[in-house]
Amino acid sequence: MTELAPGVSGHVERVQGRATAAIVPVRGLPLVAVVLALLVAAIATNRLWALDFFHVAGGALWTGIDLFVGLVVGPVMGALPVPARVEFSRRFMPKMLVIMPTLVTVTLASGWQLARHLGDLSVAYPRHWWLVATFMVVGVMAVIAIGILEPANLAVLFELRKPEPDGALVGRLMRRFIYTAGITGLMQVATLVIMTRLATW
Secondary structure (H helix, E strand, C coil), X not given: CCCCCHHHHHHHHHHHHHHCCCCCCHHHHHHHHHHHHHHHXXXXXXXXXXXXXXXXXXXXXXXXXHHHHHHHHHHHHHCCCHHHHHHHHHHHHHHHHHHHHHHHHHHHHHHHHHHXXXXXXXXXXXXXXXXXXXXXXXXXXXXXHHHHHHXXXXXXXXXXXXXXXXXXXXXXXXXXXXXXXXXHHHHHHHHHHHHHHXXXX
16 A cells, blocks of 8 residues: 555545545534433423523523624634634534534523413413514514524535535525524514513513
8 A cells, every 4th residue: 555645644544534524523413312302302391491591591501602602702713814713614514513403402491381371371461462572573583593504504514525615505504594693682682671671570
């Protein structure tokens, strides 16, 4: 077998590692399974503290990550050269593929059950309008997270599995992901305004 020069060998190893990199970080799946099992247990038992914890913690993490990605990661990535963007995306996007659907599921499922448990779904007007506004904003955010962010995430990961990823395409997909995450984060702030208004009515 022909021995490659050190620089060429390192390049081949990097390309092979990128092409065979897992799209889903398997090591994170057991943690996701534990979180979802605890969520199911909280819903099945209607434990107020557990439902409140999942809803508040999940919503806070969802909001914080969206704002951080949109307002901090986005500008930083925009200043990086294309190879650095590709390498960052290769490490960052698989984690987001696991984290974000879990947070969306936890926040929405626990929030719905919490509203049922507290009787908030049947509040009288005009307070009910605030509840409708919350459902509308959260529904749009869920559609964005599942229908736009996740497909963009998957498209980036599949592109990065290629031996020679298209850096320009990865950059465009990452911009879509980051801008959409930032918009979702701002919508989360609107949700916080509505929910605090309901809580102090």
